[in-house]
Amino acid sequence: MIQPEKERLYLDYAATWPMRPEVWEAMGAELRHGFNPASAHAPGRRAHRCLEVARGRIADLLGCPRSSVCFTGGGTQSDNLAILGFVRSHAGHAEHPGRPGRSPRVFVSEIEHKACLEAADRGAVEGARVARIPVDGSGTVDLAWLRRELATDPDAPTLISVMWANNEIGTVQAMGDIVELGHEYGALVHTDAVQALGKVDCDLERTPVDLLSATAHKLGGPVGIGLLYRRPGVTLEPLSYGGGQERSMWPGTQNPIGATGFAAALALALEGREAEVARWTALRDHLEARIRAEIPDARIHGGDAPLRMPNLVSAGIPGCDSGAVLVSLDFEGIAVSGGSACGSDSSVGSDVLDAIGITSDLPYAAVRFSFGHETSRADIDAAADALARVAARVVALTA
Ligand SMILES: Cc1ncc(COP(=O)(O)O)c(C=O)c1O
Incomplete structure (x- = not known):
């Protein structure tokens, strides 16, 4: 006999946050207009407007220019773009080991999500010097260690990648201190804010990270859309080519309906x-x-x-x-x-x-x-x- 489905208690919001009704309403209104935003005809132009309205809304909520918001397919893709995009933008140095001290350095914390750890490992294969920042028993990164390491080669192009909040144990890092330290040594600072955004105060003015990864499905939006925030002036090498979308940073047909859901979810999360x-x-x-x-x-x-x-x-x-x-x-x-x-x-x-x-x-x-x-x-x-x-x-x- 088939048993009736039991009432379930969902306590796995860190895996995926259930989509909020206001979000599917916002997306539903756009569903039948789901055309290619790159098309020049009227349906395409409408899709383009929809995408850009969502981008503008997200930029306003984050407090950054619209051009700083690069849509991707999710947090993993944003993390890869930040880390490998940095490494590859210095590939010329990495390919010339005869210029010691100038190949890029990447510091990732020991407790990063695999998206960052494995992107950094790949960066090492491509010539970057990669090191893992130790954490203490609470999962908090060791800033004294980081300072010592940064001081050993202050002229090398350096990226520090530390997640704002950890997905397994919930430790939140003092991102303001990390940014201050990184900038003191001329490093760029990336944060995987996939878990933090909407729950922790991620104000870009107070905490001026250079790169920030986020994803919609961890805050009540749809799966399959994320973003990489890039502070104006920060350059990255794209990881894929063709099409020119997202200022060539993340080319491929864009997802206006997903972006609409992302904007609606972020607004709700920040409001409450x-x-x-x-x-x-x-x-x-x-x-x-x-x-x-x-x-x-x-x-x-x-x-x-x-x-x-x-x-x-x-x-x-x-x-x-x-x-x-x-x-x-x-x-x-x-x-x-x-x-x-x-x-x-x-x-x-x-x-x-x-x-x-x-x-x-x-x-x-x-x-x-x-x-x-x-x-x-x-x-x-x-x-x-x-x-x-x-x-x-x-x-x-x-x-
Ligand atoms: C901290 C963190 N970073 C990155 C990701 C990957 O995000 P996405 O599932 O959107 O690729 C996750 C998802 O589990 C995460 O918790």
């Missing part, structure tokens, strides 16, 4: 941000208190970071198999994400948890709860109850 941050912080603290009360040996990863995401809790439960916990929570109707800490010699596990020093020879479950505009205190209590039940069951099975 301060009130929501206060509400989420209370929910976060309540969830952590409940987890600590129910599972006394649980850890809260990144819990002692000076700056944290208001809507994300990463809990670690020793003696518990990660897969079993996630599957059991799914059976209970609760959608969350994992992450696991294994022995440092293990190939399966989370680089982020390794970087903050969580290693374990025993099974260790890491569960990430992330929430948003639809989450209530009752939802948080239901999740804490379910986690306590599931952890007790899995620990008993694992023992």
Whole structure:
């Protein structure tokens, strides 16, 4: 017999934020006008207007010129464009090892998303000198280390890429300090603000990063559209060629309907941000208190970071198999994400948890709860109850 679909509790907003009704309404109004904005005819011109209205709205919300907003297909593409675009714009130097000290340098934090880590690794293959900035036990980058490294070769073209907020443990970096330090040494600063935008204050005037990656689906917009903000005057080498769209930075037929959704989602996120941050912080603290009360040996990863995401809790439960916990929570109707800490010699596990020093020879479950505009205190209590039940069951099975 087919069972009726169970009421689900979605607590995985950091993976994808459910699209907000106002966003699909805004996109719906444009759906039947979804033509190619590069076409010269009337439908094409209308699509072009729609794209440019969205770009203008986003630029106003970010507080930057429209020409600084380059639409891409998402956060991964924006991160690659920032890092590899920087490396390739200095490729002439990289190809001439006879000019030591002038090949580009890229510093990425140890806890970056794979989009940045792997783009930087690729940059190393193409001649850049790449180093990973260590973090402390809370996931906060070591600025003293960075200062020492920057001072060793102050004339080299340098990019620092540090995510504004971490997607696994929610640590928020002091981006203002990072930008100040980077600029003191003439470096460009890129930030992956995919998780931060709409939740953390990402004011470009107060925190003048040079490059910023964002994506619509992490703030209530559609999947498949992102952006790279580029401060006026910052040059990058494009990663692909043909067509000339997005000022040749990201050529290919553009997505006016996605851009419309992105603009609507960003407006909503920023409009309600301060009130929501206060509400989420209370929910976060309540969830952590409940987890600590129910599972006394649980850890809260990144819990002692000076700056944290208001809507994300990463809990670690020793003696518990990660897969079993996630599957059991799914059976209970609760959608969350994992992450696991294994022995440092293990190939399966989370680089982020390794970087903050969580290693374990025993099974260790890491569960990430992330929430948003639809989450209530009752939802948080239901999740804490379910986690306590599931952890007790899995620990008993694992023992
Ligand atoms: C911090 C961070 N950067 C980049 C990405 C990739 O974004 P997208 O899914 O839009 O490619 C993600 C998505 O998980 C993320 O959390």
